[in-house]
Amino acid sequence: MAHPTAGGSCRQRTKVAHDAPTNIPKEALPVGPKAKLSRSTRCPASRARTSKEEHPADEDSPDEISVAIEWKLLYPLLARGAEDPRPTDSRPIMKAHAVHPEKEFEALRAQAYSCVAETIRDCGEHAVMAHTIPQGYLERDYWESSWIVKKANSAMPLDEENALVGYIWVPVEICSPRVRFKAPETRSRLQRVLEALISRHRLAANASCEIHIHIGRMDGHTWSLWTLKRLGTLVWVAEPTLRRIRDPASPNFRNIFTWGFPLRDKSRLANAISSLSHIRTSKTHDPLLGIPDQQVVDSFRSLHRTPGLARELEAVSRIWKTTSHLELGQLLSGPEEMYRRLGFNFSAFGQEDDRARRNPRTVEFRFMEGSVCTNLILSWLTICCRIVEIALSRQDNGFYSGIRLSLQHLAEIEHLEMTKWFHSVQLVQGAVFSNQFKDLMKEFGVPHTEYEAFAKKIEQDWGHTG
Numbered sequence: 499m500a501h502p503t504a505g506g507s508c509r510q511r512t513k514v515a516h517d518a519p520t521n522i523p524k525e526a527l528p529v530g531p532k533a534k535l536s537r538s539t540r541c542p543a544s545r546a547r548t549s550k551e552e553h554p555a556d557e558d559s560p561d562e563i564s565v566a567i568e569w570k571l572l573y574p575l576l577a578r579g580a581e582d583p584r585p586t587d588s589r590p591i592m593k594a595h596a597v598h599p600e601k602e603f604e605a606l607r608a609q610a611y612s613c614v615a616e617t618i619r620d621c622g623e624h625a626v627m628a629h630t631i632p633q634g635y636l637e638r639d640y641w642e643s644s645w646i647v648k649k650a651n652s653a654m655p656l657d658e659e660n661a662l663v664g665y666i667w668v669p670v671e672i673c674s675p676r677v678r679f680k681a682p683e684t685r686s687r688l689q690r691v692l693e694a695l696i697s698r699h700r701l702a703a704n705a706s707c708e709i710h711i712h713i714g715r716m717d718g719h720t721w722s723l724w725t726l727k728r729l730g731t732l733v734w735v736a737e738p739t740l741r742r743i744r745d746p747a748s749p750n751f752r753n754i755f756t757w758g759f760p761l762r763d764k765s766r767l768a769n770a771i772s773s774l775s776h777i778r779t780s781k782t783h784d785p786l787l788g789i790p791d792q793q794v795v796d797s798f799r800s801l802h803r804t805p806g807l808a809r810e811l812e813a814v815s816r817i818w819k820t821t822s823h824l825e826l827g828q829l830l831s832g833p834e835e836m837y838r839r840l841g842f843n844f845s846a847f848g849q850e851d852d853r854a855r856r857n858p859r860t861v862e863f864r865f866m867e868g869s870v871c872t873n874l875i876l877s878w879l880t881i882c883c884r885i886v887e888i889a890l891s892r893q894d895n896g897f898y899s900g901i902r903l904s905l906q907h908l909a910e911i912e913h914l915e916m917t918k919w920f921h922s923v924q925l926v927q928g929a930v931f932s933n934q935f936k937d938l939m940k941e942f943g944v945p946h947t948e949y950e951a952f953a954k955k956i957e958q959d960w961g962h963t964g
Contacts, residue, residue: 558725558890562717563679565883566641566860567688567875568710569672570650570756570868572659572702573610580664589700599666610668611647617698618645621691624675641858645691646673652756653868654706656749667702676858678716679883685876692872705748706755707868709875711882714860721859721890723823724791726847729861729889730817730830731794732897733842735810735904736885737762738911739938741841741865742931743878743952745959748867757836758864764837767829771813785815793892794818797901806912810905823847827854841865861886877948884944899941907934928961 575594576582582591595609596602611627618625626640628648637646653669672695677684695701715721721729733740737760744751753759762768786795794814801807820826827847831838838845838854843862845854863882869875888896914930932953939949 558715558722560887560891561678561680562715563883563886563890564676564714564716564860565679565684565879566676566712567672567674567879568712569674569692569875570653570703570707570709571670571672571870572650572653572655572704572707573614573668573670574659574662574665574700574702575606575610575668577664577666583662583664584700587700589698591700594666606666607649607668610670613699614647614670614672614695615645617694618647618672618691621694623687623691636856638856638858641676644675647671648673650707652706652708653704654755656704656706659702659704670701676712676714676716679713688879689872689876692875696870696872701870703868703870705750705868708750708756708758708864709866709869709878710862710864711866711879712858712860712862713883713886714858718858720823720847721861723820723826725890726823726826726844726861727817727820728791728794728897729886730826730844731814732885732889732900732904734761734767734813734817735901735908736938737842739904739907739931739934742935742956742960744865744867745955747959747962750867756864757839758841758843759832759837761830761840761842764832764840765830766833767813767816769833770816771809774809774812785811788815789818791818791892793898794901797898798905801902801905804909806909807905810908824849839864874951877951880948881939881942881944881952884942888942894943896942900938903938903941907938910934928957928959931960932957 574591576591577594577599578597584591592609592613594606596605599606608627608629611629615625615627624640624644626644626646628637628646631637631640637648640646648671650669650671653671655665655667659665659667674688674691677687741760750756760768786798789795798807798811798814816829817826820829824847827844828850830840830842830844831848831850832840835851838848838850839862841864843864845851846857846859846862849855863878866875866878884896888894888900891897910930935956936949936953939953
């Protein structure tokens with residue numbers, strides 16, 4: 499497998515900036531736009547969406563879980579006449595074709611995209627650059643067949659990247675096609691592409707970059723409302739434990755660069771719960787009576803009623819009172835644009851803007867920090883898919899035990915935050931958070947090899963915060 503040569507362009511192309519749509523593999527082209535238009539005249543889009551949402555919960559199966567990665571990065575090109583700021587890096591560095599980078603940044607972007615797409619194709623995959631998609635086609639027409647290379651809106655060079663004088667940083671987002679999570683070849687297929695990109699290019703990930711995981715159904719249908727309510731319940735109570743994979747010292751910890759705010763802080767559900775001055779804890783007011791899912795009821799039933807638990811019960815009760823995908827999607831999204839797509843993103847079901855309406859009906863996990871570590875990315879993908887898997891299976895005890903453990907974690911932290919030593923001894927905080935994460939992963943049935951690195955990261959990151 500040929501590697502690009504140091505200092506050269508990808509395959510020594512002379513017109514990288516003008517790659518035409520003919521560079522798209524023929525077999526990757528989707529159904530023509532005219533055919534799509536003729537179908538839409540027979541079946542309105544709104545009616546098609548409704549039919550996809552109306553199926554019983556028992557049709558949701560772990561075998562139907564689809565997954566796709568959105569990987570935001572920075573791609574370096576070497577400015578003309580500049581010395582390589584990292585001469586010991588064995589990976590090749592592409593020389594920028596543009597003479598005036600400030601005036602020709604679109605050409606530089608096309609050059610970087612082309613190099614990324616070529617590496618993906620060398621792995622036996624289809625790849626398309628967003629700016630070369632033919633007129634009449636949309637990105638969604640390629641979701642099933644191709645990797646898509648495009649601009650990463652949030653990514654930008656920060657101090658560490660700007661210190662490397664001579665590099666021109668191009669923000670790049672690399673989106674995988676939708677693949678079947680349970681397929682035996684899926685992990686190796688994704689790993690082959692990620693490792694090829696990391697080993698051939700000097701890709702960087704800083705605080706402005708993130709990993710987003712989209713999870714849906716392979717047939718394109720929407721998860722049943724029952725499944726989404728179970729998933730909403732689970733991530734609501736488990737969010738504090740799961741979000742500790744984020745470094746509290748990161749400039750993006752509070753979502754300065756990327757919008758993925760906590761569900762428990764910025765959703766309509768969070769706003770509704772926080773506005774309640776008092777939530778009754780008496781047995782005469784039992785929110786569990788309105789919840790038809792026995793696993794949810796059992797996970798709360800025997801726990802000691804406290805004001806904190808009463809608040810969690812009220813939140814979960816409101817999730818289960820929703821009567822449509824639209825209502826649930828909006829409840830679990832924020833009312834303002836910047837809070838529409840939260841760390842657990844249900845906005846595709848709320849359909850409150852054009853982006854949500856045209857996107858696939860997936861739940862998006864969008865709070866993993868940017869990374870160029872293949873194993874860490876694939877481990878997070880496995881964790882996210884496992885969370886969805888236990889939510890859609892009513893026979894999986896991980897759902898019941900995961901809720902109970904998450905509620906215990908919330909109570910533990912509430913108690914520890916009332917003590918002085920918890921925040922004064924940071925190493926203790928890191929160990930507590932790490933152990934909670936490990937225990938939750940065990941209840942979810944996640945293999946040790948998939949969560950070990952995250953547990954170590956949590957202990958280190960949270961053990962050294964001031």
